Amino acid sequence: MLSIESALKTILISTNVLGIERIDLLSSLGRVLAEDIYAYDYLPPFDKSAMDGYALKSSDTLNASKENPIELTVRGSIKAGDDFKKEIETGQTYKVMTGAPIPLGADAVIEIEKVDIKDKKIIINRPVKSNNNIINKGEEVSFGELALPKGKIIRPPEIGFLASLGQEYIPVYNLPKVALIITGNELINIDKKLQPGKIRNSNEYSLKALLESIGIKSVLSFGIIPDDKEVIIQKIKEALAEVDVLISSGGVSVGDYDFIDEILNKIGFKIHFTSVSIKPGKPITFATYEDKLFFGLPGNPASIITTFEEFVKPALKKMKGEVDVLPKKISIVLGEDIKAKTERRKYIYVKIEKKSDKYYAYNAGSQSSSQLKTMTRANGIIIMPEEKNIVKKGEMLEGRFIFN
Numbered sequence: 001m002l003s004i005e006s007a008l009k010t011i012l013i014s015t016n017v018l019g020i021e022r023i024d025l026l027s028s029l030g031r032v033l034a035e036d037i038y039a040y041d042y043l044p045p046f047d048k049s050a051m052d053g054y055a056l057k058s059s060d061t062l063n064a065s066k067e068n069p070i071e072l073t074v075r076g077s078i079k080a081g082d083d084f085k086k087e088i089e090t091g092q093t094y095k096v097m098t099g100a101p102i103p104l105g106a107d108a109v110i111e112i113e114k115v116d117i118k119d120k121k122i123i124i125n126r127p128v129k130s131n132n133n134i135i136n137k138g139e140e141v142s143f144g145e146l147a148l149p150k151g152k153i154i155r156p157p158e159i160g161f162l163a164s165l166g167q168e169y170i171p172v173y174n175l176p177k178v179a180l181i182i183t184g185n186e187l188i189n190i191d192k193k194l195q196p197g198k199i200r201n202s203n204e205y206s207l208k209a210l211l212e213s214i215g216i217k218s219v220l221s222f223g224i225i226p227d228d229k230e231v232i233i234q235k236i237k238e239a240l241a242e243v244d245v246l247i248s249s250g251g252v253s254v255g256d257y258d259f260i261d262e263i264l265n266k267i268g269f270k271i272h273f274t275s276v277s278i279k280p281g282k283p284i285t286f287a288t289y290e291d292k293l294f295f296g297l298p299g300n301p302a303s304i305i306t307t308f309e310e311f312v313k314p315a316l317k318k319m320k321g322e323v324d325v326l327p328k329k330i331s332i333v334l335g336e337d338i339k340a341k342t343e344r345r346k347y348i349y350v351k352i353e354k355k356s357d358k359y360y361a362y363n364a365g366s367q368s369s370s371q372l373k374t375m376t377r378a379n380g381i382i383i384m385p386e387e388k389n390i391v392k393k394g395e396m397l398e399g400r401f402i403f404n
């Protein structure tokens, strides 16, 4: 059976980074910068005070001590936002607020709480070093400097940083457009009363939430599609004209109504694989139509989440410009024996606890792919290799945290 690594390789080879668009700064959260951003200002734009205090010439304080305090005359006060052009002379000081410009001639600021005030004078009993409490013009970024490199994922600090540089519109890679093809005669919508033999359509919700977790909020969904070949073909063709990625739920196994693979062949998709050595999630189909991707995910609720995370998410991340698309693994010690039956590689949902620098895994419940309750109680997975069916307490496996 195809290994997870080979499946991922095939998927990523078939996946192209999308084009570029310019969007307003606030909408760029979670997106990937598509061009280098250079600064067209200095940050900060002028020398400014880092503290509420007094701006002075450090040379005036060289010999200051408790025994030999020096006095400086306060000439005035400078607020943040003032356009201040005057120069100070020896023996003078200006009161400055945090963020206020430093008057010409001053090279240091002493904090308010470190001086005594007498009439219009301050008394200083220690030397103040040159540049003390001064944030120099261009200290953070200089004019013409590379501020953020292409490929950066935009997080809140990047938004603030770009705002401070006056960047209103940001070049980012497009987000993939995604369509959901949710199949199954047994499904009913969550706002309807359950009927005999029916179950609620939970996968559409899981998938939309999974997509939203990587920033894809608007998704083309046809709602529940019956197990009818002609209807499914029509919906897939409709979606192909609109989106970059199609994700189907159900109908990829070997039952009488599992026709996703047959349909894909009929439409003219190239099918790359139809099963992978993973539990849960073995019957997963990956196909392409020109540069569009099709993921036929298994209908079982735990299988669809597992295969989305493992196979679909890296492809979507690559399309939106991310470079590190595979999840980082950590080493986890088994806190108790854990058994699993199949010959496939097993993704076991566990509770991970940290104790004195090590991570320990504990079973979180039934690993049946038909249920999600265990996943709601788990905060991670451990990955049990194909050849193992039991891992003993104290043994170490690879794993990772999930949805954090």
Ligand SMILES: Nc1nc2c(c(=O)[nH]1)N[C@H]1C(S)=C(S)[C@@H](COP(=O)(O)OP(=O)(O)OC[C@H]3O[C@@H](n4cnc5c(N)ncnc54)[C@H](O)[C@@H]3O)O[C@H]1N2
Binding pocket: 182, 183, 184, 186, 187, 199, 200, 201, 202, 203, 204, 249, 250, 251, 252, 253, 254, 255, 258, 280, 281, 282, 283, 297, 298, 299, 300, 301, 303, 369, 370
């Ligand atoms: N004879 C075999 N039978 C099965 C095999 C196999 O190798 N040989 N593989 C099993 C495995 S593993 C999985 S996983 C499932 C995958 O089956 P399908 O992708 O064809 O999915 P369905 O049969 O349509 O559904 C499976 C299961 O999930 C429920 N389901 C489907 N859609 C939804 C939805 N939108 N929301 C909630 N639940 C959904 C569905 O009712 C079924 O219970 O096949 C095994 N069979």
Ligand code: MOO
Binding pocket: 278, 279, 280, 281, 282, 283, 298, 300, 302, 303, 369, 370
């Ligand atoms: O992949 Mo299936 O999830 O093993 O039930």
